[in-house]
Amino acid sequence: MNFTEYIDLLFTDYTLQTITLGTAVLGALCGMLGSFAVLRKQSLLGDAISHAALPGIALAFLITGSKDSNTLLIGALISGLVGTFWIRGIVKNTHLKSDTALGLILSLFFGFGMLLLTFIQKMPNANQAGLDKYLFGQAATLLTSDVWTMCVIAGLSLLVLLVFWKELKLMLFDADYTKSLGFNIKFLDVLITFFIVVSIVVGLQTVGVVLMSAMLLAPAAAARQWTNSLSVMVGLAAIFGATSGVLGTAISASANNLSTGPVIVLIAAVFVLISFVFSPKRGLLFREIRYWNNRKDLQLNKTLAFMYHIVKTHENIDHPHAIKILNSFQGFTRKSLQKLEDREYITLNKSMWSLTEKGFEKAANLYNQSEENE
Amino acid sequence: MSSAQIEIQLIASLVAIACAIPGTFLVLRKMAMISDAISHSILPGLVVGFFLTEDLNSPWLILLAAITGVITVIMVEFIQKTGLVKKDTAIGLVFPALFSIGVILIAKNANDVHLDVDAVLLGELAFAPFDRVLMNGMDLGAKSLWVIGIIVTVTVILLVTFFKELKISTFDKQLAATLGFSPLVLHYGLMSVASITTVGAFDAVGAILVVALMIAPAAIAYLLTNNLKKMLVIAVIAGVSSSIGGYWVAHYLDASIAGSMTTVLGLLFLLVYLFAPNKGLVAVLFRQKRQQAEVHLLTFMLHLQNHSEESERHINHLREHINWGKIQSKTVLDLALKNNMIVISDDIISLTEKGKGFTEKAIDYITTNSTVAIEKMKEDFFLFRG
Structure with missing residues (x-):
């Protein structure tokens, strides 16, 4: 199937519509809540939670025997929450650092989940096939009911974000101040963590345990580069997430043998890469250009200062000097002299230069920090 | 085997x-x-x-x-x-x-x-032993x-x-x-x-x-020792023992060896997390509780020293004035009594000589905020810890 066929199918094929809508909603949900995870420096928490959810899925299946995705997701939610709060317990009560706690819970829960999964697979008469889709995710297995679940959860978290917007924002940037104003930090913390866990859990079916953390992080990390405002960041992250979802589904549907999860993650990674390089304020490209300009300005100022020290010894400022005498000072070129003339700091006359009034003023005040930089 | x-x-x-x-x-x-x-x-x-x-x-x-x-x-x-x-x-x-x-x-x-x-x-x-190294036909x-x-x-x-x-x-x-x-x-x-x-x-x-x-063996070892060499040894022991234990669990359950090794490791970590001496959860909570009781005791003693009038030193007043629950006041009173810091006669509490000494030292400690460790002071005065 090529891309145009895909577009045609998108308007006619019900399954494809469901999947596209599902990945879009998931991307938006993850981008929204991921912004909070990134800003709270809990980026890897998502990774740990998604792995920690696995034994919950297996246990839910073992106990209920049902493969209904909502049942399994409740199991995942419970074990994800247990994992999250155990991580907090470890960090709070022992000397172990948070990275160790994350790695511990991640690998230990996942290992236990694998034990359960292989145990289930060996069980006689179990309709266990399909549980391992939670490992890598299969967007193709999304049903309308799953997409409904996602929409409800996305709507709910949007509502919570809107209701507690002020408090959450305050907590993100100054937790102590929030506490002193009398807000219940513990409640807010549990609230936002709970919704992050929920969003991870609903994404498991689509992108899987291993890649879920990237869904949470990448849109938020990309959005962070374009703005310093929380609301814009959350909005942008949601858009980036939804776009990666839609594009990822499109690409994986139009090629053979491409699983959706990894493609979505790679698209999101491309967003991050573009944002890192091209964002106007923080991006690497513009930052390099800014450095380069600053260096050039500095070079010009140095030339000007050197001239100023020569001119200072003379009676009148515009007394012409040979360019040759600048030779002991290395940092000038024809071009830089031309630039100084353009700025009316000096006048050039063949091989002679002289400082103008404006240039003298400028050079005299070069070290005066209060002077505005041009 | x-x-x-x-x-x-x-x-x-x-x-x-x-x-x-x-x-x-x-x-x-x-x-x-x-x-x-x-x-x-x-x-x-x-x-x-x-x-x-x-x-x-x-x-x-x-x-x-x-x-x-x-x-x-x-x-x-x-x-x-x-x-x-x-x-x-x-x-x-x-x-x-x-x-x-x-x-x-x-x-x-x-x-x-x-x-x-x-x-x-x-x-x-389980498949690892099937892939052999053969050299000149020798296994x-x-x-x-x-x-x-x-x-x-x-x-x-x-x-x-x-x-x-x-x-x-x-x-x-x-x-x-x-x-x-x-x-x-x-x-x-x-x-x-x-x-x-x-x-x-x-x-x-x-x-x-x-x-x-x-991570897990190192974390287990970290909770058990502060010495790098010992930590390495404990980590190796924890890793090896849960590998072998995990193998037998897998053998018994007919499940993934890797999964059961991790699970055994997880249980081992849980045990150490809960019961490690000094750094385990139980030890930490116990220490916190003791610290709390001892701080309460100190507050109580300071209160007694500040008030010479009998009404302030009545045993029932404690609950009203410092706002402590019944059980909490009883713990503090018992602790003080056990350490011979107070005497109670007719429900009126008075400091003993030892209690006065302790309180004065404590005031010194609080006002000067000197580096004299309060733990040392507690050792000097306490027969029983909180």
Whole structure:
């Protein structure tokens, strides 16, 4: 199937519509809540939670025997929450650092989940096939009911974000101040963590345990580069997430043998890469250009200062000097002299230069920090 | 026990040793999550290596995959240095991207590659003894045994040779730099060893268990000791014993060996987390409770000293004035009585000589805020702790 066929199918094929809508909603949900995870420096928490959810899925299946995705997701939610709060317990009560706690819970829960999964697979008469889709995710297995679940959860978290917007924002940037104003930090913390866990859990079916953390992080990390405002960041992250979802589904549907999860993650990674390089304020490209300009300005100022020290010894400022005498000072070129003339700091006359009034003023005040930089 | 069983346990134990050593340093250097990143991002290296060599145990493949691991670390550090995102976000961005590339590479070439993503992630120790090293028709043992054996040997040799340097650079980077050990060389050396171990171990136990085997034994050891050498030994013991224990659990349940090794490790960690002396949860909570009772006692004694009038020293007044519950007041009173700091006559509480001494010392301590440890003072006065 090529891309145009895909577009045609998108308007006619019900399954494809469901999947596209599902990945879009998931991307938006993850981008929204991921912004909070990134800003709270809990980026890897998502990774740990998604792995920690696995034994919950297996246990839910073992106990209920049902493969209904909502049942399994409740199991995942419970074990994800247990994992999250155990991580907090470890960090709070022992000397172990948070990275160790994350790695511990991640690998230990996942290992236990694998034990359960292989145990289930060996069980006689179990309709266990399909549980391992939670490992890598299969967007193709999304049903309308799953997409409904996602929409409800996305709507709910949007509502919570809107209701507690002020408090959450305050907590993100100054937790102590929030506490002193009398807000219940513990409640807010549990609230936002709970919704992050929920969003991870609903994404498991689509992108899987291993890649879920990237869904949470990448849109938020990309959005962070374009703005310093929380609301814009959350909005942008949601858009980036939804776009990666839609594009990822499109690409994986139009090629053979491409699983959706990894493609979505790679698209999101491309967003991050573009944002890192091209964002106007923080991006690497513009930052390099800014450095380069600053260096050039500095070079010009140095030339000007050197001239100023020569001119200072003379009676009148515009007394012409040979360019040759600048030779002991290395940092000038024809071009830089031309630039100084353009700025009316000096006048050039063949091989002679002289400082103008404006240039003298400028050079005299070069070290005066209060002077505005041009 | 058949020879295959012994071989599996031997491989598992060697993997545990090979992981525990770099793992200990990763945990101490607060880089535990790097091992998670490495274990995932070696996948594209493995796949490319497999295209070239078609042999999962080829040294070239191991080298190539290990280089991918080191590249991951370099990428994470590069992103972190740009200051655009925090380090943990950098980790979380790099490894899923690389892992996705690996998954896609495998999926695109599914027909030519006998490499399964599940196998990479989970490993299958049970098959390890089937792949033999044959030399001149002679059976020299399982291939993975050789691979992991060599890795363990090299790791131990490196550890012994550079123990001093590693120790200093782990605990005091500046000192190590002044003494002339390049922190950079040690850092990347450690990262290389971690990468090679991860690659060498993954096909036996899978990428995720490698993480468990690196972090969990080190974390267990960290809760039990403050001495680096002891920590290494305990980590190795914890790793090896849960490997062997895990093998038998898997044997009994007929489930994944890697999964049950991790589960045993998890239970071991839970035990240590709860009951480790001094650093375990029970010990910490006990200490907190004692501290609380002792601070209450101090408050109570100060209150008594401030008020000479009888109404303020009545036993029932305690509850009203300091706002303590019934049980709490009783604990404090009992503690004070046991330590001979107060006497109660007709429900009126008075300080004893010893109690007065203690209170004065305590006031000194509070007002001057001197460095005299309050613990020392408690030792001097307390017969019974709170």
